[in-house]
Amino acid sequence: MFDRLEETLLSKDNLAQSREAFDSIQHAVVSSYSSSTEQFRQRFVYLATMKSVASAMLRQDHQTQGLKLDREFIKGPWFDLGPHAVGNLELNRVYVLIEYLTYEGTWNSREDELLERVNAIASLRNESVSESIFPILRCHGYYHEPARTRFGIVYQLPTEAQNTVPINLLTALKMTKSRTLQPSLTQSFKIASALVSHVLSFHRGGWLHRSISAFNIICFPDAFPSVAASLTKPYFVGFNHSRVNDDNEYSSLTEMEYQHPVYQSNTRAYTDDTTNAIVRFRQEFDYFSVGMVLIEIALWRSLKSMTEKIEGSPEEMLVELQKKVCIAGKDIYGRRVW
Secondary structure (H helix, E strand, O other), X not given: OHHHHHHHHXXXXXXXXXXXXXXXXXXXXXXXXXXXXXXXXXXXXXXXXXXXXXXHHHOOOOOOHXXXXXXXXXXXXXXXXXXXXXXXXXXOOEEEEEEEEEOOHHHOOOHHHHHHHHHHHHHHOOOOOOOOOOOOOOEEEEEEEHHHOEEXXXXXXXXXXXXXXXXXXXXXXXXXXXXXXXXXXXXXXXXXXXXXXXHHHHHHOOEEOOOOOHHHEEEOHHHOOOHHHHOXXXXXXXXXXXXXXXXXXXXXXXXXXXXXXXXXXXXXXXHOOOXXXXXXXXXXXXXXXXXXXXXXXXXXXXXXXXXXXXXOOHHHHHHHXXXXXXXXXXXXXXXXXX
């Protein structure tokens, strides 16, 4: 019954329904479940929240302005994590993770939409939800840096990892090159399962991630006995390029390394718009990115290390990568079970 209700409520056809109707359906469903199904209840509430925020965005709902932060409250020390940084929230004297959403000329005349997008991303992750259901960080809010043409979206770190510095999966791969330091096959399955489950839930909530990569999966090794152990509780970040899955939503290009060859053609279309049409991002492209990360987890190697010597177009590189994976995968099971 729960699955049918979830599917009905979160279907794309219901995206534009009013907040009042949406809240009444959510309340009726949530109230009908007992404590024995608490996980299902939490899951439904959070997916419903995702849909509610998506609906608010499409209606240009401006009721989410309370998440704005003063940039002056974010202090050093600063730790660089590639597309992210770790700073100190002076108000609480705790470390926070900061994601940057940098905007460029393509957002000209779309300022209101950009602000709505930032508000929606922050609002979606500001909701309380069990980390065992959705392994994402809770959002404190966001600030604007006009001089750098970017927003900073600020997240609190998990309770068990307060004031520790996270690392991303790419760094973890480099730190655990020795086989004795790598996760077991069972641990790798847990990481892979968490990734797939998270993306599926995100899509069912009516959103596209658009930036799935080893950069955007983090763990907290200082809070665990080892890097491998910390990877059994990964957190998913990189929502600065996320958007509602709707044909009228605007998108800017994202990092291309993990993207589908068809979507990578957008870079060629932008440089020569007479030969290629712009391809809109869709769910299948997120699934492709998931596949690239699953390859990294299976082979315990970075995507870059597998593709850096391959030459040719993105399509040709994909064919060569598939050959490499087939060859390397033949003895993975035997090597990684202990």
